[in-house]
Amino acid sequence: MTFEPIWGSIIAWYLFLAGLGGGAFITAGFLRFRHPEAVHLRKIGHVMAPVVVAIGLVLLIFDAKAGLHSPLRFALLLTNFGSVMTWGVVFLAAFMVVSLAVLVFDVLKRRVPLALEIVGMACGVCVGMYTGALLGVCQTFPLWNNALLPILFLVSALSTGAAAVLCCGIVLHPEEFNRVGTLKRAHYCLPLIELVMVASLLFVTASVSDAGFNSVMSLLVGDYAWLFWIGLFLVGLAGPSLVETWLLFFAKRSFEDSRKAQWISFGADVGVLIGGFLLRYLVIVASLPLTMAVPML
Template sequence: MVWGTIIAAYLFLAGLSAGAFLTSSYAARKYPEAVTIRIVGRIISPVLMGIGLLLLIVDAEAGLKDPLRFIYLFTNFSSVMTIGTYFISFFMMAAAFIALMEILKKEINKIVEYVGIFFAVATAIYTGFLIGVIGAVPLWNTAILPILFVVSAFSTGIAGTMLTSAFIDKKVVHHVMSLKKIHVSLLIAEVFLIFTMFVITSSSNESAAQSVAMLLSGEYSVLFWTGLILVGLLVPIVIESLELYNSRQLHRRAGMEVAAAGSPGFTAIVITESAVLAGGFILRYLLLAAAVPVIFL
């Protein structure tokens, strides 16, 4: 494995943090009455990013022994890592400021929020480019990877925000149907992007074909098919699609209150959103674990 579990966790938490921020911003505009979702997304965002950065520092043992290595991250402008460091720094500052304003119950500065949205998207994209620019690993070196990571970031961000919100207010998560529609669309898009990436990369060279084979039928196939595809994607797609269908039917017959009453229970929400989060981590772990570099002779 080129990079380990800690890096997979960092990539996962960075994307989740960005997705939670974007989820809260969307909810604030589309559903101003869904206060819990807005506040939860804005508070967990900088917390998750902070945990991810701590993991990154712990993993960079040489950086702990040589602090100048971290300073170099801010000065080497030819490096994708330097650009990403600035993206994350600006996003972290905006997200932390907005979270503080929420805690203090003060009005959010719109300019700061727009800055946060911009750098949240940039951070989600960066998590894909961070490994995507490594040409020696064909599985990563594809334009689809940053798109996949952005889709997964927003998807896990929705899941993390909805899961946490459900523990605070079990009803509010049933009144954001357009957010659920977006979530299902993202999960379906994720399945499409994964297999499209596999088809394209596996035909590029032998190393890429080996990586894809390890995931589809080799060493990591059980985790891929069961953990990522079945549990992380298909189960949430089915459950949330059924919820949307039942909600639509109940709306037609009896209105909002009955529709909310007919929504799936708390346990179903916990299972669905937890499955999405597990799938998001497994996706990043597998992409790192199955990386087969090109051997130059």
């Protein structure tokens, strides 16, 4: 008989920070192609990426108590390339190396090579998807073992990464924030995509088994309903979408570029960050395992 690991809030923070770091680097790369004049915002993404991923890795080591006392055990993860965890280590290591190399170029005030930026963006995509695939290893949990989860976590990583960069931009470089309209419109679409994908994930999960159905019900009407509806749905997804819809499509241009509008956007982006964490936390804590009846011999 095998037993599946039960993860908690520390792993939720690790998944959130890893995804955010990958999304921040991808945001910086997007700015290079679409808004090359937003130099400071791009550097914010380059600084944020390795820092938040490193914090997430420290939390992972702390949670894996055996690894905390015997760090060399983590090297064993590189011996099985049929394992999702092994590929996760590869993606994270490659991302950290590339993102730190890019950061060195920024510190030295040298132009980041295009090839290095593209490789970093590809690693960021892999890290974002890996955070969802990691949960899928536990096949007895229907809410985790779902092909939609890696894609949902990738979209959330892009959304939280962009939100974090934009929040810092509002505080540190508000003049650049007003000039990255393409990024703001792209970021606006991501919570809407997340809403559709969350609904799809819950619908598929509820239809596969009793454990899946009960997991979904615990989110919609059970113990975690208030966190789901108020925290994830309202604060993290619907609220920011409504605010940005108003700012981008209905507010006067003079108001959209004002400092007051920037702080309203800041609040919406903070909501996106809260929703990004709650998405991972709720997926972890609400998931129930399949039960197996063993006939008596």
